[in-house]
Amino acid sequence: MIKIKDLHKSYRMGTSSLHVLKGINFEVEEGELVAIMGSSGSGKSTLLNIIGMLDLLDKGSYELDGVPIKDLDETKAANYRNKFLGFVFQSFNLINYKTALENVTLPLYYQGVKRKEREALAWKYLDDFGLKEWATHLPSELSGGQKQRVAIARAMVTKPKVLLADELTGALDSKTSEEVMALIQEINQAGKTILIVTHEEDIANMCTRIVRLKDGIIMEDKKNKMVKAI
Amino acid sequence: MKRLFDKDTWQEIFGSIQKNKIRTIITMIGVLWGIFIFITLSGSSKGLDNGFERAFESIASNSIFIWAQSTGLPYKGYKSNRNITLKIQDVDVLKKKVKGIKFIAPRIAAGIFGGAGGNIVRGTKSGTYAIYGDYPEYIKIATTKIYDGGRFINESDIKYERKVCVIGERTQLELFEKDEDPIGEFISINKINFRVAGVHKFVEGGGFGDDGDIYIPFTTFRKIFNTGDDVAFFMIAADEDIDGVKVEKEIRTTLKQIHKVDPNDKRAIGGFNLGEVFKRTMNFANGLTFLSLVVGIATILAGVIGIGNILLISVKERTKEIGIRRALGATPSEVRTQIILESVFLTILAGIIGIILGAFVLSGINAATVDITDFPYTNPTVPIPYVLGALGLMVILGTLIGIIPAQRAVSIKPIDALREE
Numbered sequence: 237m238i239k240i241k242d243l244h245k246s247y248r249m250g251t252s253s254l255h256v257l258k259g260i261n262f263e264v265e266e267g268e269l270v271a272i273m274g275s276s277g278s279g280k281s282t283l284l285n286i287i288g289m290l291d292l293l294d295k296g297s298y299e300l301d302g303v304p305i306k307d308l309d310e311t312k313a314a315n316y317r318n319k320f321l322g323f324v325f326q327s328f329n330l331i332n333y334k335t336a337l338e339n340v341t342l343p344l345y346y347q348g349v350k351r352k353e354r355e356a357l358a359w360k361y362l363d364d365f366g367l368k369e370w371a372t373h374l375p376s377e378l379s380g381g382q383k384q385r386v387a388i389a390r391a392m393v394t395k396p397k398v399l400l401a402d403e404l405t406g407a408l409d410s411k412t413s414e415e416v417m418a419l420i421q422e423i424n425q426a427g428k429t430i431l432i433v434t435h436e437e438d439i440a441n442m443c444t445r446i447v448r449l450k451d452g453i454i455m456e457d458k459k460n461k462m463v464k465a466i
Numbered sequence: 467m468k469r470l471f472d473k474d475t476w477q478e479i480f481g482s483i484q485k486n487k488i489r490t491i492i493t494m495i496g497v498l499w500g501i502f503i504f505i506t507l508s509g510s511s512k513g514l515d516n517g518f519e520r521a522f523e524s525i526a527s528n529s530i531f532i533w534a535q536s537t538g539l540p541y542k543g544y545k546s547n548r549n550i551t552l553k554i555q556d557v558d559v560l561k562k563k564v565k566g567i568k569f570i571a572p573r574i575a576a577g578i579f580g581g582a583g584g585n586i587v588r589g590t591k592s593g594t595y596a597i598y599g600d601y602p603e604y605i606k607i608a609t610t611k612i613y614d615g616g617r618f619i620n621e622s623d624i625k626y627e628r629k630v631c632v633i634g635e636r637t638q639l640e641l642f643e644k645d646e647d648p649i650g651e652f653i654s655i656n657k658i659n660f661r662v663a664g665v666h667k668f669v670e671g672g673g674f675g676d677d678g679d680i681y682i683p684f685t686t687f688r689k690i691f692n693t694g695d696d697v698a699f700f701m702i703a704a705d706e707d708i709d710g711v712k713v714e715k716e717i718r719t720t721l722k723q724i725h726k727v728d729p730n731d732k733r734a735i736g737g738f739n740l741g742e743v744f745k746r747t748m749n750f751a752n753g754l755t756f757l758s759l760v761v762g763i764a765t766i767l768a769g770v771i772g773i774g775n776i777l778l779i780s781v782k783e784r785t786k787e788i789g790i791r792r793a794l795g796a797t798p799s800e801v802r803t804q805i806i807l808e809s810v811f812l813t814i815l816a817g818i819i820g821i822i823l824g825a826f827v828l829s830g831i832n833a834a835t836v837d838i839t840d841f842p843y844t845n846p847t848v849p850i851p852y853v854l855g856a857l858g859l860m861v862i863l864g865t866l867i868g869i870i871p872a873q874r875a876v877s878i879k880p881i882d883a884l885r886e887e
Contacts, residue, residue, distance in 0.1 A: 285881055288793075290793060290879075290880050290881040290884070291881050310797070310798045310876075311797045311798060311799065314792060314795050314796060314797040314798070314800075315795065315797065317793060317794070317795050318794065318795020319795070323793050323794070325884060329786070329789075329790045329793075329884060330790075331787050331790060331791075332787075333481075333482075333485035333486065334481065334485070338481070342791070342794055343794040343795055345474060345478065346791075346794060346795040346796050346797075346800065347795065351473070351474060351477070390794070394795075
């Protein structure tokens with residue numbers, strides 16, 4: 237599903253440049269639930285951003301579901317993101333003046349889906365994730381776990397090829413974290429490819445594969461016997 | 467363009483505007499104020515314009531008064547300080563020699579310029595009023611209104627030196643009973659009986675005269691008062707499409723020739739060109755209109771810049787939201803369109819409210835001034851092209867000013883926006 241070859245990325249910091257990713261070779265098969273681990277500064281978020289086309293690579297190649305991702309301009313990246321990818325963030329990143337339902341319909345709006353269809357789809361996902369009663373509430377009226385589930389619904393509603401999650405449990409307590417991870421595992425069981433960036437061992441252990449990054453290179457890449465959440 | 471007519475685009479914009487009410491209101495106030503000032507100012511200046519026009523409507527706007535005084539320079543053996551009197555024969559000469567004269571009405575008067583007026587008696591009532599000897603042309607120049615049932619002096623009155631008169635409305639009030647119809651009744655002027663042919667309504671503005679004046683045929687006048695061919699002054703209407711100043715000059719030159727006055731004598735022939743005064747007043751009114759346009763547009767501009775300013779801040783505030791939208795697949799052009807449309811929509815909405823408020827204020831002013839006739843302010847309206855122009859201007863400015871925050875919004879990288887906590 238994802239093929240990355242010899243990926244390099246550096247950032248200019250004034251006069252010096254910071255080499256963040258130093259030759260990453262990395263493949264993800266369809267249906268995998270991958271945890272990308274590493275301490276802060278290891279380059280794990282940068283890797284996720286490049287996979288998410290929020291950032292551009294300097295060197296190397298990146299292929300998503302057989303489509304080479306190159307020569308990205310903002311518009312093209314936006315279309316690819318919209319079509320191929322779903323994002324879940326640590327801080328949920330819901331639009332605070334939109335209800336849960338409106339938040340979930342937003343990516344469909346940018347796909348040009350008709351309003352009725354958008355809402356029907358969004359209802360279905362919110363229902364699936366047990367958020368039906370909360371659909372018309374604003375994010376400020378939801379608990380952290382509910383917010384993250386709305387965010388996951390928003391990421392899933394476009395049926396992306398890959399779900400990218402950046403520290404999705406970072407702002408949640410351990411019980412809620414487990415609930416959210418249970419949902420992630422459920423989605424994965426249904427066949428979705430999911431990448432999770434985390435620095436928590438127990439979250440990583442709930443995945444089928446763990447990739448450890450240190451100083452911009454992959455230190456370890458191993459299959460993991462998935463621990464069921466809850 | 468397609469996106470402009472998409473219902474969803476507007477729902478997205480309404481959503482964003484509705485849910486940020488304070489921002490929306492603050493943004494709108496600037497433009498609302500601007501258009502309000504624009505409408506009120508231009509409406510008021512139009513009202514003033516109308517007021518001036520009304521003030522001049524009692525008399526043909528291109529009319530000229532010409533009278534004779536004493537000479538200021540010696541000429542052809544005549545000493546200076548010789549008194550000149552205009553004669554009725556001058557009329558034919560002027561008509562022949564000066565082009566552009568539409569009507570010329572010689573008038574002679576008793577009771578103005580210091581002379582004694584006519585002594586009017588009817589039964590037990592009496593009074594002293596100014597008496598004018600007039601030709602029918604007078605009514606075509608000074609648009610004095612004659613009340614229904616009556617008439618002004620006509621050609622046969624002149625021809626047969628009839629003893630008919632047109633009295634003023636005050637004269638009627640003073641000489642007749644309230645319910646009495648004066649038409650056909652007789653009054654005595656200097657012990658000669660005159661039949662009342664009409665009652666004129668006095669309209670203020672444009673020269674002199676008052677509501678007690680009595681008009682009688684010129685020929686009758688000169689017989690009674692023994693004035694021969696003398697004329698007190700000419701009232702002349704120039705053709706509409708001709709320069710009144712030029713006509714006045716030619717008339718003066720011709721009259722100087724007739725009465726053997728030095729062509730350079732500035733004093734002998736007096737004149738007053740109402741057309742010129744009218745033009746000057748209208749220029750003043752036009753200047754005011756222009757000023758109000760400039761001020762109004764400048765205020766709108768300031769308001770729109772205010773919108774741009776606040777949208778710029780709001781884009782900064784919404785950095786994260788924009789980042790989220792970008793991450794979810796909004797293309798730069800979609801983000802840009804949304805911000806610009808928000809700007810345009812706010813501008814137009816504020817504009818329309820401003821227009822409505824302005825219209826309310828104008829109608830309020832109108833209601834307050836409608837009964838004050840000596841204040842030159844009538845029917846304050848804003849021409850539709852001004853309103854449409856202002857709206858068009860707002861759309862253009864709103865778009866232009868929206869480009870700045872839109873560009874700012876697009877320049878935000880989603881990754882940076884999302885990182886911002």
